[in-house]
Each structure stands twice: as C-alpha cells, then as structure tokens.
Amino acid sequence: MANQNAKMNIHWFPGHMAKARREISEKIKVIDIVIELVDARAPYSSKNPMINEITKNKPRLIVLTKKDMADDRYTKQWVQYYEQCGYQAMSVNLKNFNEYQKVIEKCRHVLKEKMEKEKARGLKPRAIRAMVLGIPNVGKSTFINKLANRKATVTGNKPGVTKAQQIIRIAKDFELFDTPGVLWPKLDDEHVAKNIALLGSIKQSILPLDDLFIAAMRYLTENYPQLLKERYQLEIDLDDDNWIVETFDHIAKVRKIKPLRGETDYDRVMELFFSEINDGSIGQITWESPTCVNV
Numbered sequence: 529m530a531n532q533n534a535k536m537n538i539h540w541f542p543g544h545m546a547k548a549r550r551e552i553s554e555k556i557k558v559i560d561i562v563i564e565l566v567d568a569r570a571p572y573s574s575k576n577p578m579i580n581e582i583t584k585n586k587p588r589l590i591v592l593t594k595k596d597m598a599d600d601r602y603t604k605q606w607v608q609y610y611e612q613c614g615y616q617a618m619s620v621n622l623k624n625f626n627e628y629q630k631v632i633e634k635c636r637h638v639l640k641e642k643m644e645k646e647k648a649r650g651l652k653p654r655a656i657r658a659m660v661l662g663i664p665n666v667g668k669s670t671f672i673n674k675l676a677n678r679k680a681t682v683t684g685n686k687p688g689v690t691k692a693q694q695i696i697r698i699a700k701d702f703e704l705f706d707t708p709g710v711l712w713p714k715l716d717d718e719h720v721a722k723n724i725a726l727l728g729s730i731k732q733s734i735l736p737l738d739d740l741f742i743a744a745m746r747y748l749t750e751n752y753p754q755l756l757k758e759r760y761q762l763e764i765d766l767d768d769d770n771w772i773v774e775t776f777d778h779i780a781k782v783r784k785i786k787p788l789r790g791e792t793d794y795d796r797v798m799e800l801f802f803s804e805i806n807d808g809s810i811g812q813i814t815w816e817s818p819t820c821v822n823v
C-alpha cells in the first residue's frame with residue numbers, strides 16, 4: 529500500500545527519460561497492446577505526459593489501479609472520460625484476488641478483431657503480447673507479480689533469443705514482459721506535483737509541506753467534509769481567517785499530539801494527516817475530476 533515512506537525517483541533527468549523511451553521503443557515493436565497503469569485517486573496526474581508519443585499507435589488499455597482507495601463516483605467518470613477520448617479503460621483493485629484477470633479479458637477483447645484477421649490470413653495462432661507501463665507506485669509490480677505467481681512460464685529459454693527471456697507466458701494466449709516500463713510524471717506542473725505528493729508516491733518534501741496540507745484541507749472541505757468530520761471531528765469554515773491554525777490545533781487536540789515547547793506540534797500533525805491520507809484511512813478520496821483538468 530502506498531505510504532508515507534514510498535518514494536518516487538524524482539530525479540528524472542533528460543538522460544533517464546531518453547533511456548526509458550529507448551527501452552520502451554525497443555519492446556514496443558514486438559507487443560500487441562500497452563497496459564498503461566494510472567492511480568485511480570489522480571488518474572490525470574499519475575499519467576506520463578508523453579505516453580502517446582512513446583507508445584505511438586499501439587492499442588492501449590488504461591487501467592485505473594487502487595480503485596478501493598478512490599471515490600467510486602469519480603472512478604466511473606474517469607473511465608468514461610478516457611473511453612470518450614478513444615481509449616479502452618477500466619478500473620481495478622489489485623488487492624483483490626482475481627481482479628487482474630479482468631485486465632487480460634479486456635486485452636483479449638480489444639485484440640479480438642486483429643487476431644481473427646491474422647487467422648483469416650492463414651497465420652499461425654499466437655499469444656497476445658502485452659507490456660505494462662506507468663509512473664512509479666501505480667501498481668506495476670503488483671500487477672505483474674500477481675500474474676506471474678499464478679502461472680508463469682519463461683518462454684524465452686531458447687538459445688539466442690535473449691530478448692524473449694523477459695517475456696512470461698500467463699495463459700496459452702497471453703504473454704507479458706516481466707519488467708514494466710517506468711515512466712515519469714509531469715512534476716513541473718504544480719497541480720500534478722501536488723497530487724502525486726498526496727498519493728504518497730514521492731517524498732512530500734519536494735513541495736512545502738504546509739502548502740500541501742493547506743491545499744489538501746481546502747480540497748477535502750470542499751469535496752469530502754464528511755470524511756474530515758468522521759476522522760477528526762473537524763468542520764472547517766474556509767471563510768474564517770484563522771481556519772488554518774485552528775485546524776492544526778484541532779487535530780492535535782483530537783489525536784492527542786503532545787505540544788512542542790508549549791505550541792502545537794505542526795510537523796507531527798502533518799505527518800499524521802499525510803500518512804492517513806496515503807494509507808486510505810481517512811476514506812476513499814479522488815483528488816481530481818475529469819472536468820477540472822485539461823487532458
């Protein structure tokens with residue numbers, strides 16, 4: 529589960545990006561479908577900005593992971609949104625025993641026509657080959673490991689087929705690269721950086737923590753006041769000039785955080801709040817809706 533300590537490699541230098549692109553471009557030649565994982569709690573912010581360019585015209589399935597931590601209403605809207613944009617999209621909870629099977633089913637469905645055409649042209653039936661892509665912490669390894677642990681056969685143990693050693697057979701008709709393509713988020717966009725920090729995917733210190741705290745509290749008050757009430761018995765009046773200090777004081781009191789040199793321990797309050805946001809204990813929250821981002 530995403531947590532306070534989960535850290536994204538935020539040092540994406542042009543060299544890293546070029547390398548990631550190169551590796552993916554190599555693999556993409558031999559795959560039929562790209563499975564792009566994004567986090568359902570921020571399905572725009574957790575996307576790589578250049579994915580279209582990188583994956584060229586390969587069929588793509590956008591999978592919103594961690595739907596158990598996101599707001600169901602928004603998850604539905606996001607799936608619809610991406611479908612309207614012309615992609616295949618679905619949401620999953622990878623913690624559920626068999627959910628990933630739905631992803632395979634969907635891939636089969638997307639490629640049905642292509643495979644039938646190949647058959648009609650007299651080509652030998654073959655397995656669909658897929659690759660998983662996504663920014664750090666969206667669930668790529670969880671997804672691949674689940675598939676691999678169930679029924680994995682390394683298919684490339686033929687001499688001279690080095691590349692194929694990275695491909696695992698999941699089912700008779702489905703193969704997957706065993707390592708995902710790791711892409712970078714658009715951290716120079718403030719909206720994205722804030723959301724990525726709230727997902728717990730990067731060390732939150734890349735942004736001033738108090739700004740992040742204030743932005744999160746404002747958003748929760750406007751969108752999920754009930755969750756704040758249930759978790760912290762907190763009701764914020766954003767028109768009150770003193771709401772920020774009062775919020776800190778209130779949480780410290782309710783959660784019995786010891787004062788520091790006679791004052792509210794602001795750092796401890798933020799630490800507690802962010803860890804509860806990250807691990808989902810405040811509730812199912814989505815940080816952006818399709819209506820507020822320009823995808």
Ligand SMILES: Nc1nc2c(ncn2[C@@H]2O[C@H](COP(=O)(O)OP(=O)(O)OP(=O)(O)O)[C@@H](O)[C@H]2O)c(=O)[nH]1
Nearest residue numbers: 529530593594621622623664665666667668669670
């Ligand atoms: N609740 C919940 N947690 C999930 C889900 N999918 C993944 N996780 C958790 O999210 C965290 C990150 O998952 P990973 O599979 O390591 O993500 P990744 O994309 O491989 O991350 P990197 O290795 O950093 O690129 C782990 O703690 C997983 O257990 C999901 O659908 N629901």
